[in-house]
Amino acid sequence: MKIYEKAPAKINLILDVLRRREDGFHEVEMIMTMVDLADRLEMEPLSRDQIIISSQVGYIPLDEKNLAFQAAQLIKERYGVKQGVYIHLDKKIPVAAGLAGGSSDAAATLRGLNRLWQLGISERELCELGAELGSDVPFCVTGGTALATGRGERLERIANPPQCWVVLAKPPINVSTADVYGRFRVNKVDKHPSAAAMRAALEEGSFAGMCASLGNVLEQVTLNMHPEVRQLKESMIRLGADGVLMSGSGPTVFGLVSKEAKLSRIYNGLRGYCKEVYVVRMLT
Numbered sequence: 001m002k003i004y005e006k007a008p009a010k011i012n013l014i015l016d017v018l019r020r021r022e023d024g025f026h027e028v029e030m031i032m033t034m035v036d037l038a039d040r041l042e043m044e045p046l047s048r049d050q051i052i053i054s055s056q057v058g059y060i061p062l063d064e065k066n067l068a069f070q071a072a073q074l075i076k077e078r079y080g081v082k083q084g085v086y087i088h089l090d091k092k093i094p095v096a097a098g099l100a101g102g103s104s105d106a107a108a109t110l111r112g113l114n115r116l117w118q119l120g121i122s123e124r125e126l127c128e129l130g131a132e133l134g135s136d137v138p139f140c141v142t143g144g145t146a147l148a149t150g151r152g153e154r155l156e157r158i159a160n161p162p163q164c165w166v167v168l169a170k171p172p173i174n175v176s177t178a179d180v181y182g183r184f185r186v187n188k189v190d191k192h193p194s195a196a197a198m199r200a201a202l203e204e205g206s207f208a209g210m211c212a213s214l215g216n217v218l219e220q221v222t223l224n225m226h227p228e229v230r231q232l233k234e235s236m237i238r239l240g241a242d243g244v245l246m247s248g249s250g251p252t253v254f255g256l257v258s259k260e261a262k263l264s265r266i267y268n269g270l271r272g273y274c275k276e277v278y279v280v281r282m283l284t
């Protein structure tokens, strides 16, 4: 029997960093939601006790460095599963992009193997397992729209954003999340975004309020390191996106757009110099 799981990308509508913790992680306040750009995972049981990962792309690790592999290993160890599994990752989410592709694959693996091996693990326990794999994995387990605190693993579900178009543009540069957090200085933040304002906008279903409340304090690090990300932001605004922000630690920039008629101008304008541009919907 084969089973399938979708692993959607996330965007951060708000990303605030409050302080650096003793354990090296940062205390954050984020509002995250999912968009309709997803990897697709196919899982099949193996009688021999082995985890095999494959993918149609050659630029991700397929061994124990792969987050889906780590998720399968963790669930096998914790629940004493002696069966193996073959997992194929049909990658659609750009890698190291600030869109949590690897975290979402890990979360989809946890959900999928819970079904495949009929383990009866609750969503809460899956989130706890996910937190051992990465700060964004618990959110990717639950999906929806959430306020994430702690290092990102404490979740409170909040209202979904009003429906709109999301244009994602990933410049051809690699950004390491650890490096961006490492360079971040809380005393250099000009303006902290307001999670309360974003939350209120979402509750009211206000598209304008959502656009006005976007904010990500990690932009100051990534935009200074990579001026092309700043240019991309400026281009998206100039081309008519209603709200524009970098997602996570970057380098992907997303634009929120309410009117379909604006999309082709934005898409074509960006495609002129950015190869990876996607037009998707919020996954609400």
Ligand SMILES: C[C@@](CO)(OP(=O)(O)O)[C@H](O)COP(=O)(O)OP(=O)(O)OC[C@H]1O[C@@H](n2ccc(N)nc2=O)[C@H](O)[C@@H]1O
Binding pocket: 012, 015, 024, 025, 026, 027, 028, 030, 097, 098, 099, 100, 103, 133, 134, 135, 136, 137, 150, 151, 152, 177, 178, 181, 182, 247, 248, 249, 250
């Ligand atoms: C910045 C965000 C925003 O959603 O996403 P991405 O840009 O990676 O998508 C997340 O906080 C990333 O979460 P995730 O990618 O799961 O990070 P982890 O694997 O847990 O941590 C990678 C490294 O980032 C740093 N880190 C991560 C989370 C956090 N709250 N504080 C940190 O300082 C640590 O140096 C850690 O070693």
Ligand SMILES: Nc1ncnc2c1ncn2[C@@H]1O[C@H](COP(=O)(O)OP(=O)(O)O)[C@@H](O)[C@H]1O
Binding pocket: 059, 060, 061, 065, 066, 067, 068, 089, 094, 095, 096, 097, 098, 099, 100, 101, 102, 103, 105, 106, 177, 248, 250
């Ligand atoms: N299943 C996976 N898909 C993508 N990248 C993965 C995966 N497993 C491990 N990685 C590694 O994780 C790193 C971060 O990838 P990703 O999760 O796409 O980043 P981000 O959270 O910034 O969007 C990459 O360097 C990649 O090699």
